[in-house]
Amino acid sequence: MKRLLLAALLVLVPLASPAIDTGSAFEDPAQQARYERLTSELRCLVCQNQTIADSNAELAQDLRRQTRNMIRDGKTDAEITQFMTERYGDFVLYRPPLKPTTWLLWGAPVILLLFGAIAAVIVISRKSREGSDDGAAAGGDAR
Amino acid sequence: MKSLRYLLPAILFAALLAVFWKGLFLNPGEVPSPLIGKPAPAFQLEELSTPGQTFATADMRGRPALLNVWATWCAGCRQEHAFLMQLAKSGEVPIYGLNYRDERAPALAWLKDLGDPYEKTAYDPKGEGSLDWGVYGAPETFLMDPAGTVVYKHLGPLNGNVWARDFRPRIEAMQGGRR
Numbered sequence: 382m383k384r385l386l387l388a389a390l391l392v393l394v395p396l397a398s399p400a401i402d403t404g405s406a407f408e409d410p411a412q413q414a415r416y417e418r419l420t421s422e423l424r425c426l427v428c429q430n431q432t433i434a435d436s437n438a439e440l441a442q443d444l445r446r447q448t449r450n451m452i453r454d455g456k457t458d459a460e461i462t463q464f465m466t467e468r469y470g471d472f473v474l475y476r477p478p479l480k481p482t483t484w485l486l487w488g489a490p491v492i493l494l495l496f497g498a499i500a501a502v503i504v505i506s507r508k509s510r511e512g513s514d515d516g517a518a519a520g521g522d523a524r
Numbered sequence: 525m526k527s528l529r530y531l532l533p534a535i536l537f538a539a540l541l542a543v544f545w546k547g548l549f550l551n552p553g554e555v556p557s558p559l560i561g562k563p564a565p566a567f568q569l570e571e572l573s574t575p576g577q578t579f580a581t582a583d584m585r586g587r588p589a590l591l592n593v594w595a596t597w598c599a600g601c602r603q604e605h606a607f608l609m610q611l612a613k614s615g616e617v618p619i620y621g622l623n624y625r626d627e628r629a630p631a632l633a634w635l636k637d638l639g640d641p642y643e644k645t646a647y648d649p650k651g652e653g654s655l656d657w658g659v660y661g662a663p664e665t666f667l668m669d670p671a672g673t674v675v676y677k678h679l680g681p682l683n684g685n686v687w688a689r690d691f692r693p694r695i696e697a698m699q700g701g702r703r
Contacts, residue, residue: 426660427661443650467558469658470658
């Protein structure tokens, strides 16, 4: 019983963790939605596999504040992402733009899929051909 | 034809291995700066040791110059400090400081204890000026040409090897170009 109670209490622990964003939210839900979307698409450069929405590094706080201010100032999403890439490069974007330096990045899944498909076609066609051959050969061996 | 069947996967595997092997030795922390080749971003910040006086990006123009981003909380900065002192003494290139997300009192104490290699230091406690420079960690060092164009950015502590390899040739190229 005691153990069960402890387990139940432990389940509640995450609820006690404070939200990362202590800055004031937008009154306009549309602006808040934009803010949340933008910050979840920008990379925190200190803790590289987190977005600035996820990270509580000081740099992420700075970039969140910057994003908030720019939305308040009526900047468009494109202007905000441009501002970030001018300073931190395409690396700051979780969805980098398609250009000569990134085409391999974007194209790799397609290329790999193509390789897989070609391999599958070759293997399957060979197997089905071998299958009929094997049948005859096996028959021959058995006798 | 038959040998290809075994050879091809082996070759593909070797190629993949080579890619991953190279990946092991890349440093994902080194993000190339988009500022290279562009005019140094303008900041106008308070000077660290003389409050009230401003230090602007334009003050660094006219000569090749270094802007070194540092803070007292940064271990790498302590590591490179002796080298910066030595470099300042050599007079090869003026060094300017950008004190990043720090406090004035400990920063001044640092310069007093370890020596001050900087011509001037910009005080940026909230990281506002540093944001325009794409600073995301300290130490970072920018090299600018006399016209105020960013030529190179180094991430991490400076030392003699890095200097000889990445900085000196670029500075010499600038001086050669001016003559």
